[in-house]
Amino acid sequence: MATIESALLDIGGFDILAAQDTAVHRRDPRAKVLTALAFILTVVSYDKYDLSGLIPLFVYPVALMAVGNLPPGYLLGKLLFASPFALIIGIFNPLLDRSTVLQVGPVLISGGWVSYASILLRFSLTLSAALILVSTTGFNSVCLALERMKAPKSLTVQFMLLYRYIFVLASEASRMYKAWTLRSAMHKRMPMRIFVSLVGQLLLRALERAQRIHMAMLSRGFDGEIHRLRPLQFGKTDLCFVLGWCSFFLLARGLNLPQMLGEAVIGIMQ
Amino acid sequence: MHMADALVSPAVGGTMWAVTGGLIAFSARHLKAELDERKVPLMGVLGAFIFSAQMINFSIPGTGSSGHLGGGMILSILLGPHAAFLTIASVVTVQALFFADGGLLALGCNIFNMGFFPCFIAYPFIYKKVVGAHATQGRILTGAILSALFGLQLGAFSVVLETRCSHVSELPFSLFVVLMQPIHLAIGFVEGLVTSAVVTTVWKARPELIDTVASGQPMGSFPTKKLVVGLALVTLLTGGVFSWFASSHPDGLEWAMLHTSGKEAIDGPADSAHDAAGKIQEKTAILPDYEFKTGTGGEESEELFGTSVAGLAGAVITLVLVGVTGLVLRARVDRKPKP
Numbered sequence: 001m002a003t004i005e006s007a008l009l010d011i012g013g014f015d016i017l018a019a020q021d022t023a024v025h026r027r028d029p030r031a032k033v034l035t036a037l038a039f040i041l042t043v044v045s046y047d048k049y050d051l052s053g054l055i056p057l058f059v060y061p062v063a064l065m066a067v068g069n070l071p072p073g074y075l076l077g078k079l080l081f082a083s084p085f086a087l088i089i090g091i092f093n094p095l096l097d098r099s100t101v102l103q104v105g106p107v108l109i110s111g112g113w114v115s116y117a118s119i120l121l122r123f124s125l126t127l128s129a130a131l132i133l134v135s136t137t138g139f140n141s142v143c144l145a146l147e148r149m150k151a152p153k154s155l156t157v158q159f160m161l162l163y164r165y166i167f168v169l170a171s172e173a174s175r176m177y178k179a180w181t182l183r184s185a186m187h188k189r190m191p192m193r194i195f196v197s198l199v200g201q202l203l204l205r206a207l208e209r210a211q212r213i214h215m216a217m218l219s220r221g222f223d224g225e226i227h228r229l230r231p232l233q234f235g236k237t238d239l240c241f242v243l244g245w246c247s248f249f250l251l252a253r254g255l256n257l258p259q260m261l262g263e264a265v266i267g268i269m270q
Numbered sequence: 271m272h273m274a275d276a277l278v279s280p281a282v283g284g285t286m287w288a289v290t291g292g293l294i295a296f297s298a299r300h301l302k303a304e305l306d307e308r309k310v311p312l313m314g315v316l317g318a319f320i321f322s323a324q325m326i327n328f329s330i331p332g333t334g335s336s337g338h339l340g341g342g343m344i345l346s347i348l349l350g351p352h353a354a355f356l357t358i359a360s361v362v363t364v365q366a367l368f369f370a371d372g373g374l375l376a377l378g379c380n381i382f383n384m385g386f387f388p389c390f391i392a393y394p395f396i397y398k399k400v401v402g403a404h405a406t407q408g409r410i411l412t413g414a415i416l417s418a419l420f421g422l423q424l425g426a427f428s429v430v431l432e433t434r435c436s437h438v439s440e441l442p443f444s445l446f447v448v449l450m451q452p453i454h455l456a457i458g459f460v461e462g463l464v465t466s467a468v469v470t471t472v473w474k475a476r477p478e479l480i481d482t483v484a485s486g487q488p489m490g491s492f493p494t495k496k497l498v499v500g501l502a503l504v505t506l507l508t509g510g511v512f513s514w515f516a517s518s519h520p521d522g523l524e525w526a527m528l529h530t531s532g533k534e535a536i537d538g539p540a541d542s543a544h545d546a547a548g549k550i551q552e553k554t555a556i557l558p559d560y561e562f563k564t565g566t567g568g569e570e571s572e573e574l575f576g577t578s579v580a581g582l583a584g585a586v587i588t589l590v591l592v593g594v595t596g597l598v599l600r601a602r603v604d605r606k607p608k609p
Contacts (some may be wrong), residue, residue, distance in 0.1 A: 041284075118438075172322070
């Protein structure tokens, strides 16, 4: 099936993006994780009818994409296909909240549409922050950052192994699926009976593989820790990165910059 | 069942992060104490397995639709609850980071909804009770279906509660419940069927794998009481702290209120649960905080109109400025010689 292969391509694509060497990629992973979390907290702390106040926050994804040399179209495409849940649940807002809050010429805009637009803005801001984090940092470095930030070791080591074996097992699954597709032109979708035996086989192979891997790791002296060749270093630039962005988030949160700008422009025009 | 960041308020997201973080620490410590850390490579590989299996769709018999595996129960049965919870946490995190399923703030909610209920409720209290020490095919089938049904119902209800407490969506509580619960009843049934069939396949080929987990975690040593008390404390504490910080926001308070009323409902008769749910619904349905001036004319509406035009104009200008910043930064980066 196409989606396994495309999913693998997607994950691999992130690795290629993360392997670049730009000013953003060189920052310590901890700095990027902390900034992304601060950004997301800022975004969701806005009032649900706030639209204009959210706009300055787009500086963060746009600047990181530009400096980090990330293809905007690629990330935008991912956003569009992601999580229809928010779009579906949010669509009830315009239906249920019909009080007018905004008037542009003859058009009356209800609170529901404003809050729906606000949901969509937040959705794209927070998700792009997460996507930018992995594509400028790489999954393994995010795991190392988490470990340094005192996440349990069994979780982080497991994360790295999971990430490593997604490629192995997903390509195995896609080969099995392809084999079935080639032999069953009559079926559009896999019947449950066949799905179960296919997945059962995959699981048995995965279990055997896990045992082999574990023995191989033990014989090479694995002690529950994954060591890194270059130690992480949290330097002055990293501190400036975190503090600079956080103060910008606070500024944007505290003052409605577009509102002030708009008032100034209208004042000058009058 | 993935919740999105945009629908979660910081109070709810933060509280669920704290709860999930506590559960992860609890599970990791348990693995260490039981010397089960050698399970870590197995967990990684099984996580990758669940991830791959979720991408294969199958047709659900009797309907035209297709479904995919959730996997929470399979992991619990193969790994035991603690290791399974950590594995689910990592699968959900990978989905959030690479496929933008859910998001970082909602990650706590998502791990809790998809991990806590199958691993710490459905597995020990339903599956283990039904299957017992000596598995048979029939017992595995019954246990898997019942526990998947129950786990998914609780997970879906938890999604509804978290969304409601976040106050971002206007969807009324009752409508959301009616949308979520029945569909997850069907999903749970199919999930149970698939789980039992996959587990039976493994059990027939490698019975020792299933029996070791079953005997390795005797129910007596499962510190459920401690876990529940700890969870309740963490929830109340973080909920309280967040609601104190965001006192102008109604979310935190209502979140805390919900938890107190939820607790009463467990002790009391079924009626009080109904009343509590009714009260919450009543309270949220009217939305007392968001009153709008729908009247026309008057200075106030003109003023409101003035600010919204300024806001709109400013927003457009800011958006253009942001775009220009991006272009300038990109141009500067491009000019630098590539290493």
